[in-house]
Amino acid sequence: MSLIIILDDEESIQDLLKRSLEKYSDIEIYGNEEEMLKSENLKKADLFVIDIKLNGRTGIDVARNLSNICPGTPFLFISGYSDVTDELFEFTNKNVVDFISKPISLTSFRNRVSVLLRASNYVKAHEIETSNLKKIFKTIFQSSPVAISISEIETGRLIEVNQAFADLVKYSKDDLIDNSIFDLNIVVDPDKQLQALNELYSNKKFQNIEMKLCDSKGSIKHCLVFGETLTLSDNQNILLTLVVDMTERKSLIENLWHVFNYSMFYALIIDRDMVIRLCNFSLAKELGFESESQILGKNFKYFIPESSRVITDHILKDLITKDSEEMYVEFTHDLQAENNRISPVKWFYTYMNKDTNLIFCIGIPLNREQSFEESTESIRSYFKDIIKQDHTTMLKLKEKVQETINHF
Numbered sequence: 366m367s368l369i370i371i372l373d374d375e376e377s378i379q380d381l382l383k384r385s386l387e388k389y390s391d392i393e394i395y396g397n398e399e400e401m402l403k404s405e406n407l408k409k410a411d412l413f414v415i416d417i418k419l420n421g422r423t424g425i426d427v428a429r430n431l432s433n434i435c436p437g438t439p440f441l442f443i444s445g446y447s448d449v450t451d452e453l454f455e456f457t458n459k460n461v462v463d464f465i466s467k468p469i470s471l472t473s474f475r476n477r478v479s480v481l482l483r484a485s486n487y488v489k490a491h492e493i494e495t496s497n498l499k500k501i502f503k504t505i506f507q508s509s510p511v512a513i514s515i516s517e518i519e520t521g522r523l524i525e526v527n528q529a530f531a532d533l534v535k536y537s538k539d540d541l542i543d544n545s546i547f548d549l550n551i552v553v554d555p556d557k558q559l560q561a562l563n564e565l566y567s568n569k570k571f572q573n574i575e576m577k578l579c580d581s582k583g584s585i586k587h588c589l590v591f592g593e594t595l596t597l598s599d600n601q602n603i604l605l606t607l608v609v610d611m612t613e614r615k616s617l618i619e620n621l622w623h624v625f626n627y628s629m630f631y632a633l634i635i636d637r638d639m640v641i642r643l644c645n646f647s648l649a650k651e652l653g654f655e656s657e658s659q660i661l662g663k664n665f666k667y668f669i670p671e672s673s674r675v676i677t678d679h680i681l682k683d684l685i686t687k688d689s690e691e692m693y694v695e696f697t698h699d700l701q702a703e704n705n706r707i708s709p710v711k712w713f714y715t716y717m718n719k720d721t722n723l724i725f726c727i728g729i730p731l732n733r734e735q736s737f738e739e740s741t742e743s744i745r746s747y748f749k750d751i752i753k754q755d756h757t758t759m760l761k762l763k764e765k766v767q768e769t770i771n772h773f
Contacts, residue, residue: 535580631728653703
């Protein structure tokens with residue numbers, strides 16, 4: 366049953382209200398504020414019924430105090446017309462409030478109590494839901510493998526960080542919180558920092574900004590940074606930042622590129638429109654160019670015979686749009702040089718990063734004497750190492766979110 370606490374200093378009114386409600390609710394009745402505040406059930410109340418005029422204190426003052434102790438609990442004031450003041454109207458702007466005037470109609474009184482109790486149940490259900498959401502957010506925030514920080518936009522003062530962020534920059538959480546990220550010299554890319562702030566002021570968020578961060582030991586981390594402005598209940602704007610450490614992955618790609626740069630394999634990086642952004646010397650030479658720089662900016666599709674362009678274009682578009690666990694494809698298509706010479710090639714395509722729209726490609730020439738199966742398996746292993754760098758963190762986060770939600 367609902368709990369209603371009544372505060373009125375007239376015994377006749379106390380008896381009247383008690384008889385009216387005791388069949389429907391648990392009732393506690395008090396003649397003064399001091400006795401009421403001693404109640405062990407004060408914070409469990411679903412409704413306060415208070416007389417506007419009390420000995421030595423107004424019911425509005427009492428209600429204002431109660432609204433701080435029991436936020437969200439509704440009030441029903443018993444008043445005469447002369448008791449309705451500006452002070453009372455001001456209180457109604459911040460609380461769930463109703464009035465009933467003397468002499469009291471018991472039917473009207475019960476109806477008003479019923480409405481306010483429904484409002485109280487709704488508010489408490491909403492508070493429970495909000496509390497659970499806060500617990501979920503806090504759990505995900507603290508246990509996420511992705512580095513997360515909350516900071517003031519203007520000053521860069523860190524309000525909160527999770528353990529992953531502290532581990533990334535090699536500071537303790539105590540050394541980070543309440544200090545400015547600018548004073549700690551964590552960001553070492555002023556141009557990228559300015560880009561992020563400009564996007565933040567224009568769009569209230571920024572995404573996929575590659576940024577170098579410096580940890581407390583002086584080591585440089587290559588990161589992808591995401592940020593968004595959030596507005597708190599007190600209208601304070603804060604910045605929620607997510608940082609993905611790409612250092613190991615970038616090193617893996619750089620090492621892989623170094624291996625292939627002067628190898629017999631063909632290596633290139635293209636964008637989603639198949640424009641060549643980077644290629645190795647072996648590919649440039651095969652296509653009839655004297656150096657890698659001569660091929661940059663050209664469209665890779667023009668080095669694919671027309672008979673293979675449609676299927677190649679379809680496969681790459683499928684790679685771009687599908688949400689694949691592998692994020693790479695391998696298939697064979699011909700390569701056409703400047704002199705129209707055709708060479709069959711086994712190709713491997715994968716995203717360097719889903720958000721950058723750059724595709725890393727390795728080709729094995731099939732017209733040369735070599736251990737094809739051994740080469741293929743070696744490259745496939747490299748690619749899976751690259752892909753694993755992207756997916757391990759995201760899958761851990763996904764599992765943690767699901768685990769937390771299931772818990773609640």
